[in-house]
Structures are given as C-alpha cells and as structure tokens.
Amino acid sequence: MSIIEGRFEPNIIITSVDALFNWSRSRSLWPITFGLACCAIEMMATAASRFDQDRLGIFPRPTPRQADCMIVSGTVTAKMGERVRRLYLQMPEPKWVIAMGSCANSGGPYWQHGYHVVKGVDQIIPVDVYIPGCPPRPEALLDGFLKLREKIEQCTIAKKTG
Amino acid sequence: MNATYKYFRDIYLGVTTVSLGMWITFRHFFMPTITVQYPREKLIYPPRARTELRNAIESCNGCLQCARACPVEIIHIETAKAQDEDNAGNMPDGKPRKLLVLTFDVEMSKCVHCGLCVEVCPTESMHWNNEHEHVTFTREELMRHWATYPPEEVRRLQERDEILKAEKAKQAAEAAAKKAAAGDQPAPKPVSKPAADGAEKPAQPSAAAATPAIEKPAKPESGDGTDSPQKENGKEKA
C-alpha cells in the first residue's frame, strides 16, 4: 500500500476508501498456522466446532505469505524467537500480531528464572493485542480478534496528522 | 491367487469405506450445530473455572496469603495498620478492618492462572469472575491495580506506619530489657515453630515479640531479596 499510503489529506474519498479497506481487512483476518506450546491447543479449540473462528472469517493459512496476522500462542524460547521473527518478517503488509497467553505476553512462569525464554514476544516483534491467560480460553482469543478489529478500524491511508 | 483376492478386496473396501464415510458426513449436514456464537451468546462456566482473576478489594484484609502462595510472585501488596483516624470501617463479616490495603498490584501478564491465591484467600476476595473480555492493547494495561489509594496517600500512610512501628519496637526493646534485668527469659510465644528454630530464637528475644510464627515458612525464599516491602508488612500481621 506504499503507493498511495500517506499521500493524501483526509477527505470524503479517502475516508470511504478507508472504511472499505478497513472493513475488508478486519473481516478477513487470516492467521498463520503456527503454535508454540499449550496455548496452541486453545487456539485449535477456537477453530473447532464449539467456538468456530471461521464464523468471524478467521481462517488459518499455512504459509506466512498469505497470512494477515500471527497468533504467538505459547512460550517463545530464545531459539524459537529467531524463527518467530523470521516468520513475522515473511508476512506481507499490513500485518498484525496477537500475543496469546502469559508466556507470549511477558515470559509467564519463566519470567524469573527462565534463562531460555524471551521475556515477552514484544521484545522481538511489535505486538498489537495482548491476551492474558494461561492459556486463555477460546472466548478470550475470539475477544482478542474482536479487539484487533477495533484497532484495524482506526487505520487510515491518509497522511498522519501532526 | 491371494494377491488377486487382495487386489479386488482392496477395491471393494475402498468403495465401501468411502461410501460409508460420505454417508456419515452427509448425516452431519443435518445435525444441529454445537457452535456457541461467542460475542452474541456466552457459555456459563462453573464458579471454579479459571476465567479472569479479580480481587474484591473491599473485602480484602491484606493478609498476604495470596502473595505468599503465588508460584510466580506477581502479587504485590502493601498494607498499613488502620488507626482510628482512618475510619477504615468494617470487613464484610462485620469485624473492624485492621489493615489498610494500600496497593494491590497483580502483573496479569505473568499470571499462570493456577488458582492458588483463590484457594488460600480467607475472605474469598480473590475470585474468578467468569468473564473473558480482558484483552489489552499494551502490556502496561495488564498490570492490574486494584487498591484505590492515590500514591501520595500511600506514602503518607506508610510513613505513619514506619513511625508507629519504630515506637513499638522501642517499647518492646525496653520491655525486653526490663525483663532481662528481672532475670527470667520468656519462652518463645508461637507454637507452630519447627524445633530447629529454637537455636536462633534466644539470640534475638526482642524481635520475637514483634515477629509472628507465620513469617518463618517464607524465610528460606527471602534470599532473593526481591520483595522486601512485603516481608516488612508480613511482620506486621498478627
């Protein structure tokens, strides 16, 4: 979107285009199929019949090239951190990150003595939404997606004010 | 012959099992779905379900049991003794409030939802509130501040507490000196003490009056020295 992004003043056309783009982006959030630890089990439960994230248009894609957001679901070890970062960099813009569970938020139970754990995935990639829980229930993950929608709806392709 | 039999049997099995599978999935088209459409309808969990941790601060008596039970040491509590001037009011069970809970901070981003704090809470003020909408946009928002005292008020009450404590320690030292002068050593008061502590006890008789038994089990972990304010407050509790 770098061709048109940040070139125009906000006006009626830009805001309508924004509304359309943000609607489509927020309604079609495809996470990359990517689970690290026990939170991934809850992530799978969210995709399964009881909670059915497909209702909200959330549809996992296996490759980072076709994904819009990343659910960091579980303990990010220092070794895995490199891979997480690489997967994030492989995703096309615009992209979002959901930190799911205590380990991804801040290292969780390993925050004190975990020599091998990244103390929060926001140290290696920018995180948009933090979901507390260990692991969070599927409702909490769905709520994370709904909050991420709210965040996406604030995006604009117009010049930033100030 | 056997190979020929197997070949045709495989084909037969392939056709029949695929038909069976398709029949099963076809039936599922017409079965009622079990999906809970989350933002519109919500599941009701049993009260013990570990959903979102909350503390009803008005019924918290500041006993620090949750902070001590916490395996990841993320509950930070500071208390001060309630004085008459505070009008601290009563606990929900009708008894007067003895401790003011100045700060009650939980780093929810590190919480492992083990439920130990809820188990040990004597007043049941720590509880699961059966909600899920606690997603935040920043990590700082996950630091939960449940106490309602403003910072300057916290500082004032802590200072007052320090002064009161110093006075009390002085009184206790004087009393101990008086007793030592009288020549009879008081037996250690707490009953739940391990026998091994007996050697340590007579060495500091003055502190024994102010230090209750409950402090002891937490002692081996205090080597970290991370949360000295809590330990200070722990001594206050009788």
Place this chain on the structure above:
Amino acid sequence: MIALEPYLDLIISVVYVVGIVLFLSLFALFATWLERKVAGHIQDRLGPMETGGWHGWLQPIADAIKLLIKEDIIPAAADKKLFKLAPYLVFIGSLAGFAVLPFAANLIGSDLNIGVYYVIAVTSLVVIGILMAGWASNNKWSMYGAMRSAAQMISYEIPVALSLLIPVMMAGTMSMVEIVDNQAGGFWNWYVFRTMPFSLIAFVIYFWASLAEVNRAPFDLPEAESELVAGYFTEYSGIRWAMFFLAEYGDMFVVSAIAATVFLGGWYAPFPFLDIIPGPIWFIGKTAFLVFVQMWLRWTLPRLRVDQLMYVCWKIFLPFSFANLLLVGLWVVLKG
C-alpha cells in the same frame, strides 16, 4: 460509420470472454463461501456467520478486497519473470477450458469438432504454469509441490482421457454439442445410465481422476499443509495467490462441467416436461452439484500418500478404464 461486419466475430468473442471471466469470478466467490459452509456443517459448526448479515454472505467479498490490497511479495531469490507469469498461465489454462463448455445449445464459446480432445489438452497446460511457479519461487516446498502436482496430473490424465473416450465412442463424435444432443429426452438417455454398468464405472473413474487433475482432496498432495507448507504457491501472496485460487475453482468448475456434459446430459432436464426451465440453469445446476460433491469428498476423506496415489491411478483406474473401453467398444460394434 465503421462497418462492424468484419469485426462482429471478434466483438462477440470478447464479450463472451469477459462474461466468462465475470462468471468465473462470481462462481469462485460463491464456491469459497459454499466450501466454508459445507466444511462447517460437516463438522457440526456454522462456517462464516458474521460478515455481512445473513450467514456471512459478504465473507468472500471481504477476502477478495483484502487480497487485492495486500502487499505483493516477490522473493529476492525468485526467478522474477517466471514468478510473475506463472499465475496467469495457470489461470489461462483453466479459463481456456470454458471455451468449449456448452451452457446451452447456442451458448458455447466454440463448438469445436474435437471439443473433448481440446479440453484434455488445455487443462494439461496448467501443469506448465504450476511447474513454473514451483521453479520460479526458489523454495524447496514450492518445488516439491510442483513436482508432485506434475506427477499426479500427468498420471491421472490417462484415466481421465480413457473414461472420456467412452461417451465419445457412444456418441461417435468429439463435439460437445453433439454429445449432449445424443442424450436428449430424459435421464435414461444420459450416457451415465446407458450401457450399465460400464459407463457408470467410467463416470466414477472420471470423477475421481478429475479430483486429482485439479489437486483437490483427497488428492491435494501438492498443497499438503502438513508436509509442504502450501505447495507450489507457498511464496505467492495477495493478488497473485488469488489468481491461483481463482484458477483452482475454475478448474473445479471445468471438470465438473465436462462430467455434466458428457455423462449427465448437459443442458437437458432429467425429464422431458422440465425442459421449460432454460438449459443453462440445468447445466450450471448439474455442475454445481458435482462441485458440491467435490467439496463433500474433500471434507470427508483424509489425504492419500504419494505411493497410494500412484497405486490408485496405475493399478486400479487404468486397468478398469481399459477393460471398460474394450467392453464399450464391443457393445458399440455389436449394436452396429
């Protein structure tokens, strides 16, 4: 005034092609929605529900717009020209199949006298595009996916062709329109029900082999998520991937439409008195039913192993197709 007379054919062709592309896009949008709904209800869940009111009917639109405005990544190490060309080649391969699909007696791109042969030929063009995509991506998963895809598409081409020969033999022509015309007058005249059980076996073999042709489950090894990240389109993002996706659904439509044409009586109604309903509706209805069966199969069966895939093709489909061909040939000769 310019004389339009010499250009009339050209104008009609362009209009038809544009119409087909529009139809294909609409069909792909509808089919993605249907696929998610079918998947959902087979698994006792709901599928898209929230986007756009009634049962998430706007979901494919949101997905399409999002894919259009997504960043277009071309890997630094890719063969850039081939990488850009491949999705269009795959799409053209699937679009070219539409040229000979008889939506109705007069609604056909071109009534070639070698219609069936042409379809078999152009759908093989897709293999080149897929190999190109796999090679140009410079990614091992893409390459594996492309090789698997080429292997299975070329293998399954043979049972497909042999099964399609059976209605061709019965009709005595390769023209799509004439094949359909020979099946006029009620479902008992359809080729799938004539010369039972040979043509029925031919239909089943064609349908299964065509699943492998279009890389659909249970033959979706080229894009097996659990083994190859996403097969030959691992490196494609945004609009280029959407082209692949469009081509996949176009292929699904083409193979189902051929099955409907040569086996299920094309645009004719199952009973003569139902002929008042226009032909295109019957044709698209039959095709859509077969597409639905493809989805139903996809969400029923697990993926095959590569050796099982080849076993099914070379040891089961191929001998049965040959035997079928022989017996139907005998039947045609004896009938005179």
